[in-house]
Amino acid sequence: MNEIKQPVSKTSIIEKRIRMELEAKYGPILDRATAEAVERRELEALKKRQATIERARLKLLRIKDVARLRQKVRREYARGLRDCPENTQKHEGANADSQVKTQTPLMEAYY
Amino acid sequence: MSVMALLVKPSDGFVETPFVRDLVERALSYLRAGFPINLAGPTGSGKTTLAFHIARQLGRPVVLIVGNEDVKPSSFVGGEFGYSRRYVVDRFISSVLKVEESLHKVWFDERLVVACRSGFTLIYDEFTRVKPEVNNILLPVLEDRMLSLPSAVGESYVKVHPMFRAILTSNPEEYAGVYKAQDALLDRVVTISLKGFDEETEIKITMARAHVPFHTAEKIVRIVRRLRESGLCEYTPTVRSCIMMAKAISQQGITLHSQAFRKVCVDILAPKIGRGKSGDIVAEVLLNEVLGEELDERD
Secondary structure (H helix, E strand, O other), X not given: OOOOOOOOOHHHHHHXXXXXXXXXHHOOOOOHHHHHHHHHHHHHHHHXXXXXXXXXXXXXXXXXXXXXXXXXXXHHHHHHHHHOHHHHHOOOOOOOOOOOOOOOOEEEEEO | OOOOEEEEEOOOOOOXXXXXXXXXXXXXXXXXXXXXXXXXXXXXXXXXXXXXXXXXXXXOOEEEEEOOOOOOHHHHHEEEEEEEEEEEEEOOOOOOOEEEEEEEEEEEEOHHHHHHHHOOEEEEEOHHHOOHHHHOOHHHHHHOOEEEOOHXXXXXXXXXXXXXXXXXXXXXXXXXXXXXXXXXXXXXXXXXXXXXXXXXXXXHHHHHHHOOOHHHHHHHHHHHHHHHHHOOOOOOOOXXXXXXXXXXXXXXXXXXXXXXXXXXXXXXXXXXXXXXXXXXXXXXXXXXXXXXHHHHOOO
């Protein structure tokens, strides 16, 4: 039985060869739908990575802010301790490093 | 808990006569030379009021210590009172829980330390009512200008401020409830004896305190002074008796020649003359005599 051979166009042979060369060089050539899907996935992944980086950046800023705030609180607290009236009653000896002198309260008295 | 200093001012009832001025000038001259003074005199001789007046002339705030049996060295320098508790929970990092808890006694300065440190004037009223050994704490303050503190405090000494001055007052030894002052303390102070005010001062004090006219004040003061000078009183009546009598008759609108005035005199003065049955008789006779003479003088 004779097989009917389909005529092979010259253009399709060239296209085939070019495709093979390109695939050998750059990997399989995808159709448009697959390529778009791959591109979408990559974009999603990129966005996710960017979001993660942004979150990390904000967290770092918050930590820095909190650290600054804590330092401020510590400073205020130390100042409060120094200025606290009961500390003015402490002595200026070796055991007292955070005290300051304040004025003794005065009361009027008549004789 | 902190020591409060006094800003002393004269009241309307304070009078200044040449007698008082002379006394104050004498006292101030010693104080300005750096010596502490001791105003010694019987009850009602105006020791405390004079001490306040002298202190006012020095122009520094005043710290007052009133002597009594319960005064201890800690009443002068202070001590550890109460507890201070500090509880800190640090949760900065959520996975780490750091807890700090500390509990310690708190030291408070008392009046002598505050006065020495700040250069205030110390008025130590009735110091002979305090046990002599307690007063020993004053010796280095008055002599070496150095106050020694208990070792637990942290600093051992307080250097006495150059403006610090001390005015002591005391009753004579024969008074009840007083101790004999130690020689070491008496040696360091200039003792000014107060024997009571002169007549002019007593009249002015009575007028100022009781708001009575001169004539009334003069009669009352003379009655009291005559009783005092009679030497028959068990307890010497002072200017306080004059003020009491003057206030009593002023408030009740009693005249000097009324029976009510005699009753006021008996109520206030008779207990000073004597107690018991014999005391009552002496009081009656003496009061009758004095009142008769004093009140008849006007007529």
